[in-house]
Amino acid sequence: MAVAGGIDTRPALGSRSTYSIGALGGFEGRAIQPGDRLPVGRAGDPAAEGRTVPENMRRNPTSPCELRVVTGLYWHRITEESGGQFFEDTWKVASEADRMGYRFQGGRPLQFVDRDPPFGAGSDPSNITDACYPYGSIQVPGGTEPIVLHRDAVSGGGYFMIGTVISADMDLIGQLQPHTETRFVEVGMETALAARRDRASMLDAVRQKLS
Template sequence: MNRIEIEVLEPGLQTTLQDLGRAAGRRYGLPPGGALDRFAHQAANELVGNSAAEATLEITLQGPRLLFATPALISLTGADLGPLLNDRPVPMWMAVFVRAGQVLAFTPRNLATGAGTKWGGRAYLAVHGGFEAPLNLESRSTYLRAKFGGIKGEGRVLQPGDQLVSNPPRLRSFAENAGRLYPPQKRPAYGRSVTVRLVPGPYQEHFQSAAYAQLFGQPYRVTTDADRMGFRLEGPKLAHVSPEMAEIPACGAVFGAIQVPANGQPIILMADHQVTGGYPIIGTVLSADLPLVAQLLPGDEIRFSEAE
């Protein structure tokens, strides 16, 4: 089998190469990065016979148009953004055989209202072998803010005319390996209203005693200020003990940490978060629940419960 070759006809809103991130970059002040929804990323790879470390395309809100110059084995997981193969619906969470000359596109959406999907804003496209791209600090992930990694190592979104190539395939036949389905019961309970578990701390003493009762007792909504760096939430104010307690000396930050600045509105740090931060952390979302957070859109609801 030859490598899979794909031409980008239209790039979509924000389509980037992502993998499991670059832990090696933290020492240089780079965020770990990688797929926001790591469950969907890994499931997409599994369906086409890849290791979890292979790069996938993270497709945000509005998908690209891709011309397959060669046959391919693909899978799409995460949010259903209305994928179409030569204008016919493509099943999600399934390994799919693509013939040379076919075009993968996505149903247009109302980006202002999110209309056109039940939930979620990010889909993941895997091809057998994984997408080829330079390794930068042991990762192919795209870090847009620093223009680092991803396509040609240029740290950018897809552009019209880009040529995507897979790593060498291992399968003898793509068609014979199509049809594999990821079990529905093993997928996260995605939705537009989710409850996620968190571990309190490590700065409990910076908050008034009522703060945790409010955090665990009331829903919050995702604001429009939400990107790969962090999701700002809106809801009951989480009061600090004093104005001075709203800041701390810079401390290490992780994916899923919840910072609370002086205005009392929490911020969930996402994959491209800063390596250190100066706001007290009230808790950290369990990694198993981060896929639920990753698929939230502005206006969606999130509740927190204390991890047992």
């Protein structure tokens, strides 16, 4: 749903979104409740009324939804066979899905390469010495259920990352409902960068259509 003029809450850190865990931003830093009255901002040019975004500019998830992934620095931690299965399997969005992360279920568990835990890492094969988590990175605690880290995720921790969903596909994740079938598709860096450029061009075209 879009509202002319937008929801006129006070920006926090440059955003009007709500970070409920930290009680920051949005409407009183919490989820919207029945009976709340939301302030509406001043609408723009009336001449833009009635304009719509053409269907060919509306990107909707396919069935199954395909999320493109660049493999990460810790890819070597799993066996070659297990890596192939990760991309072959069809996963489903779990009920635990929010701005912190989207959990996926239904695929085969990862098989890790035997190793001695490095200094500072936990004993589980999925543990690593603490590292930064990029936006869109996929951690797999215990090797069973991938979690794609979203906008409000922690910035680092001790779980290995199998890869990262490319930035051009992260908006799709926000449209996925629980139980949506999903496939992860391996791509290279050149494809990821080209997709980012295409997305930027598409958003510019949308702005022009609505201006």
